[in-house]
Each structure stands twice: as structure tokens, then as C-alpha cells.
Amino acid sequence: MKPDFEDPGLFSFDDSFASLCHLGTIKKKAIQQARKDVEKTRVFAREHLRPLVLSTDLKIQQNRDALADEMLALAVQHQMLSGSIPKFLGGNSSGVMFGMNPSIEELAAVEPAFQAGVMAGHGLGMVALMVSQNLEIMERVAAKVVEEERAGRPFMIDCAITEPMAGSDVEEFDLLPHAKLVSHARKVDGGALLNGNKCFISGGHSADLHVIVAPFNLNDPAGTLSMFLVPKDSSGFKLGRVEDKMGMKAGSASELLFDDCFVPDENIVYIGEELPADFREKILLSVLGITRIAVGAMGTGVARGAFEAALEFAKNQKWKGKAVIHHQWAQEVLTNMLMNVYMSRSVYLEAGYVLFTTVLPGEAPSIMNTRLFEILYNNPIARRFRYSKIVRDAMLKQFFGKPSWDIQRLQFFSSLAKVVGSDTGMENCHMALEMMGEVGLRHDLGAEKLFRDIKLCQIFEGTNQLNRLHMFNHFIARNIPGVRPF
Numbered sequence: 001m002k003p004d005f006e007d008p009g010l011f012s013f014d015d016s017f018a019s020l021c022h023l024g025t026i027k028k029k030a031i032q033q034a035r036k037d038v039e040k041t042r043v044f045a046r047e048h049l050r051p052l053v054l055s056t057d058l059k060i061q062q063n064r065d066a067l068a069d070e071m072l073a074l075a076v077q078h079q080m081l082s083g084s085i086p087k088f089l090g091g092n093s094s095g096v097m098f099g100m101n102p103s104i105e106e107l108a109a110v111e112p113a114f115q116a117g118v119m120a121g122h123g124l125g126m127v128a129l130m131v132s133q134n135l136e137i138m139e140r141v142a143a144k145v146v147e148e149e150r151a152g153r154p155f156m157i158d159c160a161i162t163e164p165m166a167g168s169d170v171e172e173f174d175l176l177p178h179a180k181l182v183s184h185a186r187k188v189d190g191g192a193l194l195n196g197n198k199c200f201i202s203g204g205h206s207a208d209l210h211v212i213v214a215p216f217n218l219n220d221p222a223g224t225l226s227m228f229l230v231p232k233d234s235s236g237f238k239l240g241r242v243e244d245k246m247g248m249k250a251g252s253a254s255e256l257l258f259d260d261c262f263v264p265d266e267n268i269v270y271i272g273e274e275l276p277a278d279f280r281e282k283i284l285l286s287v288l289g290i291t292r293i294a295v296g297a298m299g300t301g302v303a304r305g306a307f308e309a310a311l312e313f314a315k316n317q318k319w320k321g322k323a324v325i326h327h328q329w330a331q332e333v334l335t336n337m338l339m340n341v342y343m344s345r346s347v348y349l350e351a352g353y354v355l356f357t358t359v360l361p362g363e364a365p366s367i368m369n370t371r372l373f374e375i376l377y378n379n380p381i382a383r384r385f386r387y388s389k390i391v392r393d394a395m396l397k398q399f400f401g402k403p404s405w406d407i408q409r410l411q412f413f414s415s416l417a418k419v420v421g422s423d424t425g426m427e428n429c430h431m432a433l434e435m436m437g438e439v440g441l442r443h444d445l446g447a448e449k450l451f452r453d454i455k456l457c458q459i460f461e462g463t464n465q466l467n468r469l470h471m472f473n474h475f476i477a478r479n480i481p482g483v484r485p486f
């Protein structure tokens with residue numbers, strides 16, 4: 001993506017101090033609400049979720065086809081599936097986005113697999129739909145999630161991008177033209193036919209609706225990448241295997257299979273060719289720009305969970321006649337672990353500033369609550385025209401007509417949060433196990449589970465290697481002609 005105005009150079013004030021630039025725009029009320037959200041999630045995680053963590057992990061280790069039904073029931077009971085849906089659509093979003101990533105940290109500190117496997121697949125699907133600005137579909141899906149949740153039943157969605165031969169390539173727009181995709185759509189009367197398969201889709205076996213990203217033309221995936229909504233009972237669709245993966249056991253990673261699966265026009269979220277060329281790229285970049293920050297918060301939570309496990313161990317186990325915590329070597333390890341938590345938290349918070357103040361400005365309870373959405377839903381005349389092409393184009397322009405600079409800054413910060421969060425999470429789990437020795441390998445203490453879980457955070461949402469190249473591409477190389485990683 002080419003910058004559309006003069007590059008202020010690396011380390012410009014705006015790039016370096018996003019939070020300072022926007023402090024004045026954050027209302028006190030929003031901070032108070034964020035505090036309430038985080039406290040509420042902490043109580044949920046510690047009192048309700050924690051008792052299920054080890055038993056669910058063990059259950060699915062013994063039977064990979066088992067699902068985390070008890071956790072899903074808990075999510076419904078606490079209205080978490082409608083947590084990203086704004087109140088004006090009947091959802092349970094509190095009203096402030098700034099509490100979102102710290103709340104993710106709270107959940108992941110107790111059970112990253114619930115956050116990643118149960119909530120994140122659903123969240124990724126919701127984000128993909130919201131960002132695509134198809135309000136008719138978004139409202140329909142939101143209404144169903146809310147209605148079922150009120151009746152005490154889960155209604156879940158997922159988002160399928162990855163395929164067996166195309167992972168990183170589909171998440172990195174520059175690699176997309178050469179991606180070895182097989183899933184594709186073909187236009188037919190009244191809709192499209194989907195063929196191919198997707199894999200490693202979070203929550204696929206629990207999902208009622210699948211959000212599918214696939215091109216119309218396999219020879220031009222970047223130009224024709226589109227989005228479809230596929231209900232689980234569609235003819236021509238079936239679920240394949242659940243991956244037997246090392247960690248994040250509470251979340252299924254599913255294979256989805258399409259054999260002439262008919263998607264009616266009303267379920268085509270967007271057709272790539274009908275969007276301006278740079279919007280196609282920006283939609284994908286924005287989805288990942290949002291969700292990678294969440295992975296950073298998740299990694300920070302795991303780093304914290306590992307710290308807490310090591311602290312408990314150090315207080316309770318003796319070495320050379322006194323509790324481990326009295327030894328200087330252990331004090332240093334624990335301090336290093338705590339430093340990691342604070343460092344990676346500050347990175348995802350800063351990334352959140354970039355997202356919530358430049359790309360999605362507003363007090364935003366969800367991606368849908370920018371100022372434009374407020375006008376659209378609160379003004380009776382505007383509301384009547386919300387499904388029109390003019391309104392959709394205006395919404396797309398609001399999101400994706402940003403200077404490419406803002407989008408590039410977001411790309412850098414979201415990848416930074418993802419890499420730092422997942423790497424520090426990994427490092428802390430490693431340090432916890434080193435300190436705990438054989439005791440740490442016991443399932444009942446939870447540290448070995450966190451170790452198995454965190455590895456996956458370094459892989460999904462683009463591997464950390466690819467995210468590093470993504471940062472290089474969008475930040476370091478942006479004004480060095482001829483230097484590109486891909």
C-alpha cells in the first residue's frame with residue numbers, strides 16, 4: 001500500500017506517542033466504564049470459569065471430538081456471545097471499547113483456550129461482518145445471536161480464511177496473488193456456489209453460521225476475494241475433522257467442506273470485485289488489525305497466568321530449607337516475568353489507542369458504534385436508508401477511506417501487540433516451568449497447560465515471523481524505495 005501523503009519519517013511524534021495524541025479525546029465516563037468491564041470479567045474468570053479449566057482440558061485431551069459445552073453454557077448465561085453487539089441492536093456491549101482488550105487479558109490469565117477457542121472464533125466472525133458494512137446481514141446475525149442467548153441457547157459464528165495449502169498467504173495481502181487457494185465461488189442464478197475446503201477454523205464445530213472468505217476467480221484471488229455467510233445446515237456443506245492439537249483444547253479447530261454449496265444472494269456479504277480495489281485490501285487489513293491486538297492481550301494474559309502459577313509455587317515450595325520466594329534467584333525470575341506482563345500490556349494498550357482513536361473513532365462499544373453508526377441508527381430518516389448503496393458506500397469510506405498512513409500505523413501496532421504478547425507469554429511459561437521443575441509438569445498446577453496453549457498464539461492470526469515481515473513492510477520499508485519483503 002502506497003502512502004498517500006508525505007511520510008513524516010520513522011519515530012514521528014504521531015507514530016511514537018499515539019496515546020499522548022489522543023488522551024484528551026477519552027471521556028472520564030469511558031474510563032470508568034472500562035474499569036467496570038474489566039472488574040466484571042475478572043470476577044467471571046476467577047469465580048465461574050476457573051473451576052472448569054482443567055477438567056475441560058483433560059476431557060478434550062481424552063476425546064478430541066468432545067466440545068467445551070459447559071464453557072459455552074457459561075458464556076450464554078453471562079451474555080458473552082452478544083458482548084460485541086451494541087445496545088441499539090439488542091446486544092450486551094457495555095459501551096466502551098477501551099475495556100475490551102484488558103477484559104481479554106483477564107480471561108486469558110485464567111483460561112486462554114476459552115478466550116481463543118470459544119470466544120475468539122465467534123469474535124472474529126462478528127468483526128468480519130461488522131467491518132464489511134453489510135448492515136442487513138449484520139443486523140440479521142446480531143438479532144439471532146441475541147434472541148438465542150436470551151432463550152439460553154448459544155448461537156455462534158466463526159470465520160474461515162485458512163486452507164490446507166494457504167495460511168499466511170491469505171492473511172498477507174501482498175502474498176495473496178500467489179496463494180494456493182482451492183476454495184472458490186461461482187456465480188449462479190440467485191446466488192453463488194462454493195467449493196473447496198477450509199481448515200483450522202476456531203469454533204467451527206460449535207458454529208451455527210460460518211463466515212467464509214473465498215475468491216470468485218482462483219487466478220485472481222486478490223481482485224475477487226469475497227465474503228459469504230453459510231448456515232451450518234446448508235446443502236453442500238459439511239464439517240470435517242476436528243484437529244487434535246497440542247493446546248487450546250477448549251476450542252475446536254475445524255475443517256469445513258464445501259461441495260456445490262449454494263449461497264443465496266442475501267447471504268453474500270460482499271463481492272470483492274464490486275468494491276474499490278484498495279478497500280478489498282483494507283477490509284482484510286482492518287479485520288486483522290483489530291484481532292491481532294486482541295491476540296496481544298491474550299498473550300499478556302497468559303504471561304500473567306504463568307507468573308501467578310510461578311508465584312504460587314515460589315510461596316508454597318521449599319528449596320534448601322526455605323520457601324523458594326526467599327531466594328534471590330527466584331525473586332529475579334519473578335520480577336522478569338512481571339516486567340514482561342507490564343511491557344506487553346503497554347504495547348497492546350498503545351495499539352488500542354491507534355485503533356480506537358484513529359481508525360475507529362468514537363466511544364465505540366463495538367466496531368459498529370462509531371459516530372456515523374450513532375447517527376444512522378438514532379436518526380429516523382437516516383435509519384430508513386441504512387441498507388441503501390449510498391449509505392453502505394459512505395460507511396465503507398468512513399472505515400477504509402482513511403489515509404493509508406493511519407492504516408499502516410495500525411498494521412504496525414497490531415502486529416507489534418500480537419508478536420510481543422505471544423512471545424512474552426511463551427517466555428513467561430518457559431520461565432515458570434524452569435522454576436517449577438518437575439512439579440510444573442503436573443497437569444493440576446496449570447502451568448504446563450498454559451505452555452501448550454500459548455504456542456498456538458504465536459501461529460494464528462499470521463505466524464510471528466510473518467507478522468515481523470508485515471511490520472517491516474508497513475513501517476520500516478514504507479519510504480525506502482525498492483525494499484520489500486515480499
Ligand SMILES: Cc1cc2nc3c(=O)[nH]c(=O)nc-3n(C[C@H](O)[C@H](O)[C@H](O)COP(=O)(O)OP(=O)(O)OC[C@H]3O[C@@H](n4cnc5c(N)ncnc54)[C@H](O)[C@@H]3O)c2cc1C
Pocket residue numbers: 121124158159160161162164165166167168169171175199200201202203248253456459460461462463464465466
Ligand atoms: C488454534 C488455531 C486456530 C485458528 N483459527 C483460525 C480461524 O478461526 N480462522 C482461520 O481462517 N484460520 C485460523 N487458524 C489458521 C491460522 O491463521 C494459520 O495457521 C496461520 O495464518 C499460519 O498459516 P499456516 O499454519 O498455514 O502456516 P504457513 O503459512 O504454512 O507457514 C509455515 C511457516 O512458513 C513461514 N512462511 C510462510 N510464508 C512465508 C513467507 N512468504 N516468507 C517467510 N516465511 C513464510 C511461516 O512463518 C511459518 O514459519 C488457526 C490456527 C490455529 C493454530
